[in-house]
Amino acid sequence: MDRDRLLNIRNEKKPEIVEKLIRDDVVEIRAERVVLKGDYYKNQLRIALRNCDIINPFDIEEYIAFDGYFALYKALNDLSQREVVDIMKNSLLRGRGGAGFPTGKKWEEAFSFDADQKYIICNADEGDPGAFMDRSILEKDPHSVLEGMAIGGYAIGANKGFIYVRAEYPQAVKTLRHAIAQAKENGLLGEDIFGMGFNFDIELRLGSGAFVCGEGTALIESIEGHRGMPRPKLQRTAHVGLWGKPTIINNVETFANVAPIILNGAEWFRSIGTEKSPGTKVFSLVGKIENAGLVEVPMGTKLRDIVFDIGGGCQNNKEYKAVQTGGPSGGCIPKEYLDVSVDFESLDSIGSIMGSGGMVVMDENTCMIDIAKYFLEFSVDESCGKCIPCREGTRRMYEILELITEGKAEMNDLEELEKLSHVVSNTSLCGLGQTAPNPVVTTLKYYKDEYLAHIVDKKCPAKSCKALITYTISDRCIGCSICKKNCPVDAIDGELKKKYSIDNEKCIKCGSCYEVCPVKPVKAVEIY
């Protein structure tokens, strides 16, 4: 492969592809860029997702047609390693895996550390439940990640890369395998890339279902073939990482941003987003939202614009209650903060985090204590067990939340919960434990009255906690007997055409009767 061939492929292929996509009504041209058509995409700016749903991920030439591998060529041909590092530093690109650490700074650490062997790792473990940004990039535009990694490898002086993919993504594994093979065939990976003396190879390693392996040092342990337990941070992985060698770990979306930055320059990137968080961020907007899907917008976009303008608000005209960002390490953002600007600093300041980009929307029927409990259960399950505050602390917190949702908690349990949150975040070894209390802390902060309702009044305002609700049948009942037929425990009795009733001793609160009740517009089965 050389520059002429890249140009030839681009000149030949691009018009063809674009013409077909326009004919199929999939894309439109906006500001000289080919973008997906439709209301959902109107307010989006796609950089990391630039090729997703536009190119065929199994055809490397389609990637090249949309400027693919031109950045790698530019880096190898026109720029020194130092210059690549400087561009990345000046772009102020911050890691998209959660912590937001400046990528260029990280690369510089590894670049300026002498060693006979260095490694570059792509973190494709995407463990945050409710997030699928990385999966989409891997499956729809794998070469953008390979190219980003190769540029990173050149910059820091590494000739070997690993992609650590979670086992739950078999399709991503398949796509990546294919893409790596195609890149090698075309001389874009492997020995002597572009004939310029740079060697770079990429190997896939699979996860095996452990969330904590998304943490950098745990991931390294896992690749080495050990239990995936985080290391104490005595040294930077940029100095002492995989098999003791300098190692750079970046997230999938971070790598997908690299090629556009090298091609268009740091200034261009900084002109998008906010001063401290430049560029765009991909969010997976899911939960009780009208238009669920992936959204890529400039940093600093208002949360309201994402949830309502793009996402279309809550499903079935229900009332918005919260959006949960950052998964098990993040927090819930209430209505009052819908106008918050979505960037690293602003989300931190209201107690949530940007995280990897999961955004789960909740409506009036979601119980916030149940959600806090859900995330704590996740952390209990996924804690690797190495440090005590996380292993034991999260479990105790979970137990208290269980008491609350069962209506068995007292006020002093709440104090205990607050105290534990503090201890666990301050004393845990890695990010998992340090952030595990966040869902509790933010719900306590913004939805204290809901906690109090469970503890003092023994009521669940969202009517979701089974132990705290009762089902009854009102006078609206038309006596159709459908509920009786569907009750799994024969708790419903009555005569045809007369009002039925529920025996609360027998009722297991499965909700079947409510679901099947045909009375309109308001169901005859009521929940208290």
Add this chain to the structure above:
Amino acid sequence: MEYKFDLEKNEVLLKEFKAFLSEIKKNNGALMPALQKAQELFNYLPKEVLKLISDELNIPLAEIYGVATFYSQFSFIPKGENQINVCLGTACYVKGAQSILEEFEKELGIKQGETTSDLKFSIGQARCLGDCSKAPVVMINSDIFPLVKKKDVKKILDNYR
């Protein structure tokens, strides 16, 4: 329930596995790929296979056991011919995935983490299958079922019975 590993019946697979081991033996960090391959071939990690790995890769059995128990994808009882994974990730959870899981458990008469006695089905849970916009999601083997409702469960299972 006791499961016995039939060496004779698995002869071909064992041969394939041995060949795989000698291929990756020299690589750094060969243990994880070895365990993953074993799980894929035998549907679980039989003691006999773990011993083989220990001999070939020269890693103590205790250490292998330590690694294997750490990761949730590895199992020590055979997984069913059809592996049901109900997603309990956040998006699926807020859309009622828990009741979908319960429905599968009820239909098959086993709990999650278990295998039916005819080895036909096993139920597990996943922490997000990456299809959150179509929650709740269930994966059987590698087939994805989006937007699952409780009443669909029986029909879905019928495809595999």
